[in-house]
Amino acid sequence: MTCASYLRRWSDRHRTLSAVLPAVGELPDEHGETIATTWSLSIDRADDLNPTGLARPLLEIASFLDPNGIPRSIFSAHAVLGNLESRLDRAISNEDIADGLSALQRLNLIVHDPDTPLRTVRIHALLQRATREGLDTHHRRATARLAADALADVWPEIETDVDLATVLRSNTDALRDSAAQHLLEPRTHTVLFHAGRSLGNLGQVNAAVRFFTQLLASIQTSLGPDHTDSLTTRNGLAWWRWQAGDPANAATDYQRLLPDCERVLGHDHPETLSVRANIARVRGWEGDAAGAVQALGQVVDDMKRILGATHPQTLLASNDLAWWRGTAGDVTGAIAALESVVIDTDRALGPDHRDTLLARHSLAWWNGVAGDNKGAVTALKQLVADIERNLGVDHPASLSMRHSLAHWYGEAGDPDTAVATFRQLLDDRERILGQDHPDTHKTRHELTSLQATAAQTSARKPTEEHPSSGQ
Numbered sequence: 001m002t003c004a005s006y007l008r009r010w011s012d013r014h015r016t017l018s019a020v021l022p023a024v025g026e027l028p029d030e031h032g033e034t035i036a037t038t039w040s041l042s043i044d045r046a047d048d049l050n051p052t053g054l055a056r057p058l059l060e061i062a063s064f065l066d067p068n069g070i071p072r073s074i075f076s077a078h079a080v081l082g083n084l085e086s087r088l089d090r091a092i093s094n095e096d097i098a099d100g101l102s103a104l105q106r107l108n109l110i111v112h113d114p115d116t117p118l119r120t121v122r123i124h125a126l127l128q129r130a131t132r133e134g135l136d137t138h139h140r141r142a143t144a145r146l147a148a149d150a151l152a153d154v155w156p157e158i159e160t161d162v163d164l165a166t167v168l169r170s171n172t173d174a175l176r177d178s179a180a181q182h183l184l185e186p187r188t189h190t191v192l193f194h195a196g197r198s199l200g201n202l203g204q205v206n207a208a209v210r211f212f213t214q215l216l217a218s219i220q221t222s223l224g225p226d227h228t229d230s231l232t233t234r235n236g237l238a239w240w241r242w243q244a245g246d247p248a249n250a251a252t253d254y255q256r257l258l259p260d261c262e263r264v265l266g267h268d269h270p271e272t273l274s275v276r277a278n279i280a281r282v283r284g285w286e287g288d289a290a291g292a293v294q295a296l297g298q299v300v301d302d303m304k305r306i307l308g309a310t311h312p313q314t315l316l317a318s319n320d321l322a323w324w325r326g327t328a329g330d331v332t333g334a335i336a337a338l339e340s341v342v343i344d345t346d347r348a349l350g351p352d353h354r355d356t357l358l359a360r361h362s363l364a365w366w367n368g369v370a371g372d373n374k375g376a377v378t379a380l381k382q383l384v385a386d387i388e389r390n391l392g393v394d395h396p397a398s399l400s401m402r403h404s405l406a407h408w409y410g411e412a413g414d415p416d417t418a419v420a421t422f423r424q425l426l427d428d429r430e431r432i433l434g435q436d437h438p439d440t441h442k443t444r445h446e447l448t449s450l451q452a453t454a455a456q457t458s459a460r461k462p463t464e465e466h467p468s469s470g471q
Contacts, residue, residue, distance in 0.1 A: 039127055040134070042107040053088050054100030059109060060139075062123050063131035064147045066174040069119025071154065071167055075101065079149035118167045132178060144179035145189065151175070152191045155198075158354050160391045165198050184222040188215075188229040196236060203396045203433040205244040212237035226264050228271065231257065235275055245438040247282055254279045268306050270313065273299060277317045284320075289328035296321040310348040312355060315341065319359050326366045335370060338363040352390045354397060357383060361401055364408075373412035380405040394432050396439070399425060403443055410450055422447040 046055035062070055076097045084092045105112040111122040151172055159165045172195040183189040200208030216233045223229055234257050242250035261272040277299045284292030300321050303314040318341050326334030342363055345356045360383050368376030384401045391398055402425050410418035426447055429440040
C-alpha cells in the first residue's frame with residue numbers, strides 16, 4: 001500500500017470512527033480517535049492475512065480478558081473453535097488459531113509468545129477498550145459470553161496447577177470488569193462460580209467469602225433474591241464462611257437458606273439437598289455428631305433416590321455420614337461404610353479423583369482410631385504420595401493429608417517424626433494459606449500439644465483433620 005493510499009483510507013476511517021468512539025480525552029492515555037483509526041486499519045489488514053477472517057474475532061475475544069496475559073488454551077477452546085467454524089463456515093484447526101494470533105502480532109496489535117502457554121497473548125488495555133467500543137450491544141454481549149464459555153471450557157474440574165488457576169481467575173476478573181452485566185443475564189455464567197470456588201479450594205477462603213458476597217449482591221440486583229443463582233450463591237457463601245472459621249454465621253446462613261430453597265426449588269432439588277447436607281456437616285463440627293448422623297442419613301437416602309447411589313454428591317455425603325458415625329462412637333460401622341464408599345467412589349470417579357482420595361483418608365483415619373496405628377501410617381504415607389502426585393504438594397488437600405499422617409506418627413509411637421512432620425507442615429501452611437487460616441491454627445495447636453506431651457509425658461487429645469468434602 002502506498003503512503004497516499006494509506007492516508008486516504010486513514011482519513012475515511014477516522015471520519016467513521018469519530019461517530020462511535022469516545023471523544024478525545026476520554027480514552028486512557030489521551031490517545032483518542034487518532035490511534036484508534038490506525039488500529040482499525042491494522043485490524044483490517046491482519047484479518048486479510050492467512051488464515052483470512054480469524055484475526056478480528058480473536059482480537060475481540062482478547063479485548064475482554066486480562067491484558068497482562070491470556071492463556072493459549074482460551075483461543076483453542078471448544079467453544080471458540082465451534083463459534084469460528086460456524087462464523088466462517090469452514091473447519092478451524094489449532095494451527096489456524098496460532099496463525100491468526102501471529103497475524104495480529106505482525107501488525108503489532110498483540111504480543112504473541114507461544115513459549116509461555118499461561119500468558120501467550122498480551123495486549124494493551126487501550127486497544128482492548130477501542131475494540132470493545134467498536135462492537136454493537138449484541139456483538140459485545142455475544143463476545144463476552146464466548147470468552148466466558150472459553151474460560152469455563154479450559155477450567156479443570158479439579159485444580160492441580162496453582163499458576164493456571166491464578167491466570168484463569170485474573171482473566172475472569174478482567175471479563176467481569178469489562179462485561180459484568182452480560183455475565184449475569186439471563187443466567188449467571190458458570191465461570192463466575194468456577195472463579196469463586198477456585199479461590200476457596202486453593203486455600204484463599206477469606207477471598208472466597210469476599211468474592212461470593214460481591215457476586216450475591218450483583219445476582220440479587222439483576223435476577224432477584226429468589227432466582228436459583230441467588231440461592232446457589234448463598235449456599236457457596238455460607239460454605240466458605242464456615243471454611244474461613246466462622247461456623248456460627250454459616251449455620252445461621254444455612255438455616256435461613258433452607259426454607260427458601262424448599263419454597264422456590266422444592267424439597268428434592270439438588271441445591272436443596274446440598275444445603276441440607278451442609279447443615280448436617282456444620283452440625284457435626286459444632287459438636288452434635290449424633291445429630292449429624294441422623295440428618296446426613298436422611299439426606300443420603302434422598303440423594304440415592306433422586307440423584308443415584310453413584311452420583312458424586314451422594315458419594316461425598318456418604319463419606320461424611322460414615323465419618324460422623326465414627327465420631328458418634330460407631331467406629332466399626334464407620335469402617336464398614338467407608339470400605340464400601342472407597343470402592344464405589346473408585347469405580348464411579350476413578351482412583352485418582354480427589355473424592356476417592358478423601359474417602360481413602362477417612363478409612364485410614366478410622367482404622368487408626370480402631371487401634372491399627374501403624375496401618376494408618378502406612379495407608380496415609382501412600383495416600384500423601386498419591387495426592388501430591390495428582391493435586392500437587394501445595395494443594396490444601398495435600399496439606400490436610402500430611403496433617404493426618406503427622407498425627408498418626410505420634411499415635412504409632414514415633415513422636416520425633418511426628419514433630420518434624422508437623423514443623424514442616426506448619427511452615428508450608430503459613431506460606432500457602434497464611435498464619436491466620438483455620439487449618440494453620442490446627443497444625444500449630446497439634447504441634448504445640450505434641451511438644452508439650454513429649455516434655456510432660458501426659459495424655460494428648462488428637463485434633464481431627466477431616467479434609468472438607470466441598471459444597
